[in-house]
Structure formats: structure tokens, C-alpha cells
Amino acid sequence: MDFTQLDCVLERIASRHRVQAQEVLDNWLERRRIGPDGWRLLDGIPCIIGGLTGLLGSLEGRGGNFPWKTLPAILAHRGYILENYPENILMPGERRATLVKSKGIHDLAIHERRVLAGALKNNTLTVKTVATDALEDLMASRVPVIVGEAPSADSRHTRGRQGFANGQIDRLGLSHLGNTPPAKSCAVLSKRRRLRVFVEVPQAPPSWRLKAIRQRSLDFGPNNSDLIPQITTIRDDEVGVGAIKDGAIDDEEAANDATTEDEEEIDELFASQERT
Numbered sequence: 001m002d003f004t005q006l007d008c009v010l011e012r013i014a015s016r017h018r019v020q021a022q023e024v025l026d027n028w029l030e031r032r033r034i035g036p037d038g039w040r041l042l043d044g045i046p047c048i049i050g051g052l053t054g055l056l057g058s059l060e061g062r063g064g065n066f067p068w069k070t071l072p073a074i075l076a077h078r079g080y081i082l083e084n085y086p087e088n089i090l091m092p093g094e095r096r097a098t099l100v101k102s103k104g105i106h107d108l109a110i111h112e113r114r115v116l117a118g119a120l121k122n123n124t125l126t127v128k129t130v131a132t133d134a135l136e137d138l139m140a141s142r143v144p145v146i147v148g149e150a151p152s153a154d155s156r157h158t159r160g161r162q163g164f165a166n167g168q169i170d171r172l173g174l175s176h177l178g179n180t181p182p183a184k185s186c187a188v189l190s191k192r193r194r195l196r197v198f199v200e201v202p203q204a205p206p207s208w209r210l211k212a213i214r215q216r217s218l219d220f221g222p223n224n225s226d227l228i229p230q231i232t233t234i235r236d237d238e239v240g241v242g243a244i245k246d247g248a249i250d251d252e253e254a255a256n257d258a259t260t261e262d263e264e265e266i267d268e269l270f271a272s273q274e275r276t
Contacts, residue, residue, distance in 0.1 A: 009064065040121050044113045045105055051120030055127045056080060068105035069093050075145040076138040076165035081128045085148045086115050087160060092146065093167045124149075141166040150174035 010021040017024070027046065039050020049066050053059050059074065061067030067074060071092035075082060089112045090096060096107050108116065119125040130138060137143040144162035151157045153176070160173035 043117060044110075045108070047117040048105065048108075048113065048120065051117070051125075055082075055120075055125075066105050068107075069102065072145050072163055072165050072167060076135075076141075079130045079132070079135045079138065080145065081130060081138075081143075082146045083126050083128055084119070084124050085146050085161070085163075086119050086125070087149050087151055087155070089116055091148075091161065091163045091169055093163065094169060138165060141168065144173070148173050151176050153177045 007021070010024050014021040014024045037054065039047050039054065042050060049059075052071075056075070056078070059067055059071070061070060069092070085091065090108055095102055099107060116125075130143075134143065138145055141164035144164050146161075146163035148161035148163075150160050150173075155176065157171060158176045159171050160175075161169055161171055162173040163169045
């Protein structure tokens with residue numbers, strides 16, 4: 001058996017990752033020995049590769065590398081949709097802005113590797129198979145092949161991410177967890193408020209009010225004629241000149257004073273009626 005080709009592959013992989021070829025071989029043998037679900041015992045990139053392989057089947061890119069960059073196109077071709085991809089984790093095929101050249105799955109930061117491996121171990125990241133008639137929408141990038149989880153309540157994003165077969169990524173996915181409408185208040189008014197209508201009646205001018213008061217006083221007031229004493233005209237033939245001299249009627253000025261006093265009394269009565 002010729003192992004020359006195997007040595008060349010081991011040396012190429014070792015030089016790419018700057019490790020010894022023996023370490024690469026030991027890791028490969030360890031993964032083969034632990035069985036199909038042995039990836040759950042691993043961490044980092046070996047765990048991610050084993051977990052995605054367990055979900056999607058055999059995955060192999062050019063030169064035996066894991067097809068991280070072309071994974072969205074492979075998902076669309078197989079009719080798969082990855083659901084609940086962790087938020088704020090580099091997606092397959094996504095370029096990191098801080099790197100000049102992509103290194104595939106090794107572009108994942110240490111923190112991202114730990115989060116993505118945890119999602120695979122906890123079965124949070126799942127795969128869904130679409131119907132045959134929906135396969136065309138996946139291939140045409142009308143339907144996403146990777147659906148990210150909803151942003152947390154304290155996230156500044158209103159929607160989650162979603163990736164398409166052509167490598168495009170947007171934030172039109174699942175709604176923010178804090179966007180759920182608030183529950184309606186249980187306090188309901190049991191009684192309706194009655195509508196109150198106020199009508200403003202204009203007040204009559206002063207001249208009209210004074211006229212009305214006087215008219216009401218005349219209509220409903222006491223008969224003032226009873227209070228006015230009867231004044232009898234004194235004729236010369238009934239009372240002689242001698243009677244005037246004797247003091248029955250002192251003089252004409254006294255008669256006028258009596259009439260004036262009566263008129264003042266009547267005026268006071270009218271004034272009291274108007275005040276009431």
C-alpha cells in the first residue's frame with residue numbers, strides 16, 4: 001500500500017494549520033475511533049464539523065476541506081434549511097471584515113466556535129427538509145437556507161438574520177423577542193360616562209330686566225291703592241272761611257305737606273318691591 005499520497009495530504013494540512021503532521025493524524029484517528037456521535041465529546045471546530053456532518057450528511061469540499069464557504073449552496077441543493085442559527089455568530093459563507101483573506105470555517109472566533117458547538121450539542125440548531133416544489137425557491141435565493149434565532153430582548157436589532165444560497169445575508173428574519181404586543185389591561189370601565197350638555201342662555205339687557213321687574217311687581221305685588229288714603233276735595237261751600245281761621249285746616253301749605261309725605265311713603269313701598 002502506497003502511503004505517499006497520505007503523507008502529502010497530512011503535510012499539506014499540517015502546514016496550513018502550523019502543526020505537526022503527526023498531530024493531524026492523531027486527531028483524525030481519534031475522531032474515527034469515537035464513532036458517529038463522538039463529535040459531542042469534542043470542542044471547537046472538530047465539534048462543529050462533526051455536528052454539521054451529523055445533521056446534513058457527508059460534507060466534503062475541494063481538497064478534502066470542510067465546505068464552509070459553499071455550505072449555503074449545498075443546503076439549497078439538498079433542500080435543507082438550518083434553523084435557529086445563533087445570533088451574532090459568523091454564518092457559513094460570510095466574510096469577516098477584519099480579515100483580508102478568508103480561511104473558511106477557521107474565520108470563526110474562539111467565542112463563536114464555543115457558541116456554535118454548544119448549539120449543536122444542545123440540539124438547538126436543527127435542520128428542516130423542504131418539499132420538492134419549494135426547492136426552486138431555495139436555489140433562486142427567494143427563500144433563506146439559514147434562519148437565525150430571534151434577537152434577545154436587550155438587542156438593538158428588531159429582526160434576526162437569514163442567509164440565502166447566493167451568500168446574501170439580511171435582517172428580515174424572526175422578530176425581536178421584545179416586539180410582542182403588550183397584554184390588554186384587565187381593568188374595564190363597567191359604567192359609561194353620561195354625556196352632559198350645557199346650554200348657555202343669554203342674559204337680557206339691563207333695560208329689559210328693569211322693565212320685567214317692574215311689570216312683575218305691578219302684577220304680583222300688593223295693591224298699593226289700599227295704602228293711599230282717600231283725599232276728599234274740600235269745597236268752599238262745604239267749609240267756610242271761618243273754619244280755616246278756627247284751625248280745621250291751618251293753611252294751604254299744610255295740605256301740600258301731607259300730600260308729599262304720602263307720595264314718599266308710596267315710593268318707599270315700590271322701592272322695597274323692586275329690591276325683592
